Amino acid sequence: MTTLSGSTQQQAAAAPAPVAGAVALPPAWPVLAIDRARRGSLVDQIVAAIAQMVKLKELRVGTKMPSVRQFARSNSVSTFTVVESYDRLLNVGLLTSRRGSGFFVARSEPAAPVVVAGAATAAAALAVDALTPDLYSGVSDALPVGAGWLPPEWYGATTIVDAVRHAMKIPASRLRGYGHPLGFPTLRQHLAAQLSESLLAVEADQVLLTHGATHAFDLILRTLTKPGDCVLVEDPGYSNLTSLIRHHGCIPVAVARGEAGLDFDMLAAQAARTQPKLMFVNTVLQNPLGTSLSQAQAHRLLGMAEQFDFWLVEDDIYRELAARGDASLAAMDGLRRVIRVGSFSKTLSPVLRVGSICASNSLLPELLRVKMLAGLTTSEINERAVYHAVSARPYAKMLGRLVEQLKTNRERTIDLLAGVGMTPIAQPRGGMFVSAGWPGAPTPARHGRAIAELALKAGILLSPDEFFLLGAPSSVWFRFNVAYAAEAPALSAFFASVRP
Template sequence: MRSEPSLVSLLSSAVEGAVAAGSLRAGTRLPSVRQMATRLGVSTFTVAEAYTALVARQVLASRKGAGYFVQSSRVAAQRSPRELAISTQVSDDWLSLNMFAQGRDLLAAGCGWLPLSWYAENDFHAALRQATRIAGEHLASYGHPLGYAGLRQLLAHELGQRLGPVHADQLILTHGVTHGFELVMMGLLQPGDSVLVEEPGYWNLHAQLRCHGLNPIGVPRNAQGLALDALDHLAQAHRPRALFITTVGHNPLSTTLRLQQLHRVLALAERHDLWVIEDDIFRDLDGPHAPSLAGLDGLQRVLTLGGFSKTIAPAIRVGYVACPPALVQPLARVKMACGLTTSEINERAAARVLADPAHRRYLERIRHRLATSRERVVEALMDVGMTPLAMPDSGLYVCAGWPEREAPEQASLARQVAQEALTEGIALAPGDYFMLDQRPTSWFRFNVAHANDPRLLRFLQRVARRLPRA
C-alpha cells in the first residue's frame, strides 16, 4: 500500500493530468511560482519543487526570465492503447479507473463528490497551511501508529455523544474509508471467507473484497430497506463472517435504515455470529440524529468507519475505524505492516476544521443545498419519464431509470446510454456497477449536486423520445 502523497506530488500530478487531458495545451504559460503558491495556499517551495519535477519529466519547459511553459502534449501521446480504450469506452472498470481521472470539462453526473465550489465554503486551505507549520520534531517522525492524538480525541468526544463512551485509543486513523475496509479485511477475515453486502451497493467495496479473496454475497436493499428475511436465509446457508452495511445515506440509493430494522440487524448478527462493518461516510450529510448501528451496539460487535472526503475535501484522505478495544491491536498491526503511519499533516488539518464552530454551520448549509438540489433533480428526472428506485432520505444520490418495456434491449439500456453520454462529455454511472455480477440494468446513479445541469437534462430528453411507449 502506498504512503500518503506529498503536496509536491499532488501538484505535479494535477498539472501532468491537465496536460494529458488537453486542458493545458503546448505553449501555455503557467502562473509564476509565487502566483501559484498564493492561489493554492501552499509554500513557494512546494510549487518550485513541483515545477522542477515536471521539467525533469519534460512536461514543462523552463525559460529563463519568462517562466514555465507546457512543453508538449507528450504525456497524452504516450498513453497506451489500453488506457485510451478505457477512457473512451464505458467498460466494466471504467467507473473506478476514469471517473476520477477525467478533466473538469466532463459533467460528472454520476460521481461521488460535491462540486468544487461547495467545498470552497469551508476553510480547509487555512487549516492545511496551519497544519504544515508544525514543529520540526513532528516532521522528523512517522507519528503514532493509531494516528494523530488530537484528532482521535476530538472524534472520540463527538462519537461518544451518540455511541456512548468511546476512548481515543479505540480509534485508528486511516487514509479514508476505503483504507479502513482494507484494515478490516486483512485484520478480521481470511481468504475464502464469505461476507454479506448490500445489493445494489458500493462498487469499490465489491472489488476490494474480491481482491482479498473473499466471497461477497448480496442481500437485496430497496425502497423498503434491507431484506432481513433474505439476510437470515443467506447467513444460514453460507455462514458468513461479516456484514458490510451502510445505515445512513446508502450508496447508491441514499436511503436510511429505520430503527426497527437496525434492531433486527443486530439480533441477526448475534444469532449468526457476524461482525458488522458500518460504513458511516455519509452521516454528516444527513445530520447528527440519524440512527446508528454502532450506537445501538456500543462498539461490541459493530465497527464503524467514517471519513471527511464528502465534506471537507476529497483530497484530504483522512478517515477512521472505531472498533471494540480487543480489535485495536490486530487492526493497527495491519496498518503498520501495509503502509506504516498515516499523514499527521492531513490529520492535523482535519482536526482544525472539525474543531472550528463554523464547520457545523457549513455542514448545515451543505445539507440544505443537497435537499434543494435533490428535490429539483428528482422532479427533472420524472419529467423525462424516469422513475426513482427509492426516494432518497439524504446524501448525494438518487437512482432512477426508465421503466423496462417488453423489448429485451431495454434491460441493458443503462450501459448503452452511458456510452452515448460519454461522447457528449457527460459521465453517467450505470446501475450495472452497483450489482455484484454487474448484470445489465436500465437505471443510473445520479449525484444530485451535479445532475441539475441543462446539458444532462437535454440529453436525457433526447434518449426518452427514442424509447418505446408503454
C-alpha cells in the first residue's frame, strides 16, 4: 500500500535528523494517502502507514508525533480514529506517551505484530454492534443467553410494580422543579446507611445518584480525564466501558485479568508506560469472568494506584450478589483515591435506570457540577421506586433467593457446557456469568463472532469473546448468563452442531 503522496514523501524524507531527547515534529507533517472507500479500515491504514514510516526511518526514534487534534485535522479524520490508531501503536511499542508532552516514536520495529485487519477490527466493530436492541433492550425474540439482565420473575416483578405504583403517588408539591441535584434524598440516606453498616462510613452528601452505572462512568470520565489521557481497563472486561472511554477521546489500556486475578506485573508496566489517569475495576464477581479479587490483591492494587498516582473506579454493581466480607477497595481506601459506582440493574430491574457514585467530599462537588451541566438532575420517580423496593421487608429475602438460584443455575450451566466440550476460562466465585469455550486458537473461518452470528440465526443471542477484549482472542469463548443458559436444550443442540 502506498502510504504517502509524492510531495509528502519528499517532505518526510527532508525532515531533520533527531537530536538528543525529543525530536521536533517536521515542519510539514505528511498527509497520509487514506483510501476512504475501504469502509471501516481508517485505523488499519493509519497504523500500517506510520509503522512503514518508522521502518523506513522517515520517522526516527524520539520523533514527536502530532497531537491527536493536529493529526485529525491534517488528515481529515475524527479524533476518535486517531486515538484508536495511537492506542494500537502504543500497544505494539512503536509509540510511547509522556504525560503533558504527547506521543513519541519509541522504537524502529514493533514489539508485537502490527495487526492491520481481522480480529482487532472485528473487535472494534463488535463493540458498536453490541449497542443494539438485541443485546440491551430485551425486545428480541432470541434466547438471551448473552444478555446482562435476569428474568423479571427472579427479581420479584410484582414487588417492583408495586414500588413503581407507590412512587407515582408523588406529592403535587414535588412536581415543581427538577428534583434534588444529588438525587432523591431519602434514597441517598438509605444507601449511606446501608453502606455504613456493611462496607464503610458514608454520609448521604457523598452519594450522587445517576441514570445507572454507565452514566456514572460517563460523569467520572468527563470530570477526571481529557482527550489523549490513558485509562486502565481489565482485559477481558466490560466492553461498553471501553467504547465510552474511546468516545471521550481517551485511550483504553489493557491489564490482563484471569482466574488468579489481575496481572500485577503487566499493570505496573502499563502504568509506568502510559501514566494513566484512572483504572476501572470489578473487585467482586467481575464481568465477564465472575471472579473476585482477594484482600491481598486489593491491597496491592491500592498500593499501585498510590505509586503511579491514578484514581481507582470500583465498579461495584455485583456487591449484593457477593459473599459478605469480600474485598472492597472503597472500604480499604475510605474513598480517598477510590470512587465507588453502584447500581440496581442486577438486583431489581435495568428498566429503572438508577445508579450511584460514592466519592470523597472534595471530589463530589465537581462530579455534581458535571452532572448538572450534562443533563441536570436524574428521575425522582425512578429513585422513589427504587427506594420503596429496597427498603421493603421482602428485598433482603429476595436477594437471598437470587443468590441461591444463581448458584444452582451456574452449576447446571457448567455441566451443560461440559457436555459440548466447553470449559470455563475461569471458575466463577458467584454471580450471573460463566465464560467458557474451547481450547485452540480461532481461525478466519471459525471465531467467536462468526459462531455468534450463526447462533442468532438459530434464535440464540450470544456474547462472544471479542466483545470483552481489547486485543485479539487466543481461543474461542462466550459469556453465558446462567439464568437463561442452565436449562436451554436449544443452546446445547446448537453448540453440539458447531463444536470442533
